Amino acid sequence: MSKPIVAIVGRPNVGKSTLFNALAGEMISIVKDTPGVTRDRIYADVSWLDRDFTIIDTGGIEPDSQDIILSQMREQAQIAIDSADVIIFITDVRQGLTDADSQVADMLRKSRRPVVLAVNKVDNYKSQQMDVYEFYNLGIGEPFPISAEGKQGIGDLLDAVVSHFPEHSGEEEDSEIPKIAIVGKPNVGKSSIINKLLGENRVIVSDIPGTTRDAVDTTITRNGKDYIFIDTAGLRRKSKIKEDIERYSIIRTVSAVERCDVAVLMIDAAEGITEQDAKIAGIAHDRGKGLIIAVNKWDLVEKDNSTMKTYTEKIRSVLSFAPYAEMLYISAKTGQRLNKLFDAVDQVLESQSLRVPTGVLNEILTEAIAMQQPPSDKGRRLKIFYMTQVSIKPPTFVIFVNDRKLMHFSYQRYLENRIRDSFGFQGTAIHFIIRERQENGES
Numbered sequence: 033m034s035k036p037i038v039a040i041v042g043r044p045n046v047g048k049s050t051l052f053n054a055l056a057g058e059m060i061s062i063v064k065d066t067p068g069v070t071r072d073r074i075y076a077d078v079s080w081l082d083r084d085f086t087i088i089d090t091g092g093i094e095p096d097s098q099d100i101i102l103s104q105m106r107e108q109a110q111i112a113i114d115s116a117d118v119i120i121f122i123t124d125v126r127q128g129l130t131d132a133d134s135q136v137a138d139m140l141r142k143s144r145r146p147v148v149l150a151v152n153k154v155d156n157y158k159s160q161q162m163d164v165y166e167f168y169n170l171g172i173g174e175p176f177p178i179s180a181e182g183k184q185g186i187g188d189l190l191d192a193v194v195s196h197f198p199e200h201s202g203e204e205e206d207s208e209i210p211k212i213a214i215v216g217k218p219n220v221g222k223s224s225i226i227n228k229l230l231g232e233n234r235v236i237v238s239d240i241p242g243t244t245r246d247a248v249d250t251t252i253t254r255n256g257k258d259y260i261f262i263d264t265a266g267l268r269r270k271s272k273i274k275e276d277i278e279r280y281s282i283i284r285t286v287s288a289v290e291r292c293d294v295a296v297l298m299i300d301a302a303e304g305i306t307e308q309d310a311k312i313a314g315i316a317h318d319r320g321k322g323l324i325i326a327v328n329k330w331d332l333v334e335k336d337n338s339t340m341k342t343y344t345e346k347i348r349s350v351l352s353f354a355p356y357a358e359m360l361y362i363s364a365k366t367g368q369r370l371n372k373l374f375d376a377v378d379q380v381l382e383s384q385s386l387r388v389p390t391g392v393l394n395e396i397l398t399e400a401i402a403m404q405q406p407p408s409d410k411g412r413r414l415k416i417f418y419m420t421q422v423s424i425k426p427p428t429f430v431i432f433v434n435d436r437k438l439m440h441f442s443y444q445r446y447l448e449n450r451i452r453d454s455f456g457f458q459g460t461a462i463h464f465i466i467r468e469r470q471e472n473g474e475s
């Protein structure tokens with residue numbers, strides 16, 4: 033199930049980053065940084081009252097001249113409206129209400145997206161209470177006084193945020209139709225591939241009801257089966273600042289990947305793999321989504337016998353955290369191997385939903401343990417009692433052990449590899465949860 037996205041919007045210097053850090057650092061942050069990928073502090077995973085969600089700091093406005101600030105704020109608010117389920121609009125009690133605040137509040141109100149108004153830097157509520165009331169004038173509801181720095185009032189703020197999430201409904205409305213996000217850097221060919229796929233298959237272009245975001249999802253029917261493509265192409269907001277463009281592109285990617293089953297990361301063959309590509313792959317990996325690497329513009333590359341092998345090795349080494357990713361060499365321009373994309377998507381969907389019976393799993397486990405002894409530390413050896421698969425999408429396994437601390441990353445990876453040798457799970461991450469239980473079998 034896709035997690036809600038919560039975006040933090042506000043003027044420069046009101047405390048967006050401080051709030052973001054308080055939420056990401058202090059609350060339980062689930063996702064660990066993918067090794068080898070530098071993580072921008074743009075998004076983080078948070079849980080509150082049993083609800084998991086992703087927070088996004090829309091951040092980064094240069095406090096330049098007043099009108100530039102305003103236009104950048106509008107841009108930032110629009111990104112939040114496009115990509116978030118709930119928006120935290122943060123203001124500063126010390127600076128009081130500003131004209132820019134009012135204008136952004138108008139925009140947010142018109143968007144009809146749920147907004148929670150935070151008034152920050154209320155370090156002493158008693159003396160600042162009257163100043164907080166002033167923010168009712170924004171007309172977007174009750175102001176929540178907080179001190180991001182002092183970590184005050186954040187619980188009430190989060191209660192309000194969480195109250196806007198859809199109920200735990202179990203199934204999503206159109207869950208049976210697979211969703212595929214086409215992601216990648218600007219100009220790699222995301223629109224081209226969608227257009228080409230549209231041209232070659234029977235198509236219905238539609239705004240899927242219930243998706244209120246401005247990105248238009250496209251349904252493509254192939255061999256009687258529907259696929260929904262989520263397009264992240266064509267960043268409409270024109271920003272002159274390179275960091276902003278990258279930031280917005282990451283925000284849109286996070287939001288698209290969150291909603292998808294399978295992410296297709298497009299890489300420009302002419303350019304080769306870059307750090308930005310690895311960041312995007314990391315987003316899909318962290319979220320346990322299916323991952324297909326589509327090396328596009330293959331028509332531009334001069335090839336000999338070893339070209340594809342060299343490319344594959346290079347990409348695999350940069351994306352070493354996701355060795356399971358499927359790889360395809362395509363040309364959105366000529367249509368070369370585009371049909372293979374659907375086969376790859378089908379394959380990944382199957383892997384994501386594969387369930388391995390506990391009996392079979394434990395046979396593999398016993399064999400794996402016999403072949404390579406579990407690690408030990410200071411004379412105490414890791415004991416693995418048994419393993420069971422608890423969910424799909426991504427396939428998630430609970431391993432019961434005597435002492436969690438003895439489970440090393442390398443041994444876990446070894447077990448993962450044994451499982452993959454037997455069952456494949458191509459194209460999907462698999463997750464492990466390590467639990468302790470007593471040696472006599474009581475947990």
Ligand SMILES: Nc1nc2c(ncn2[C@@H]2O[C@H](COP(=O)(O)OP(=O)(O)OP(=O)(O)O)[C@@H](O)[C@H]2O)c(=O)[nH]1
Pocket residue numbers: 042043044045046047048049050051091092093152153154155178179180181182
């Ligand atoms: N007194 C007080 N100061 C705060 C509080 N929260 C943040 N600040 C200060 O406000 C300043 C700006 O905080 P940031 O979190 O960087 O603000 P921002 O909105 O991310 O700023 P930009 O990156 O410019 O958009 C810093 O000096 C913080 O220490 C608070 O609760 N109380």
Ligand SMILES: Nc1nc2c(ncn2[C@@H]2O[C@H](COP(=O)(O)OP(=O)(O)OP(=O)(O)O)[C@@H](O)[C@H]2O)c(=O)[nH]1
Pocket residue numbers: 216217218219220221222223224225264265266267328329330331332362363364365366
């Ligand atoms: N030679 C060649 N050119 C391609 C291929 N795919 C896309 N292009 C070209 O690459 C350029 C960018 O393609 P787009 O589809 O607009 O890229 P995009 O990823 O949607 O770009 P943004 O909207 O900026 O995110 C265009 O000039 C395309 O014609 C390909 O397979 N081969």
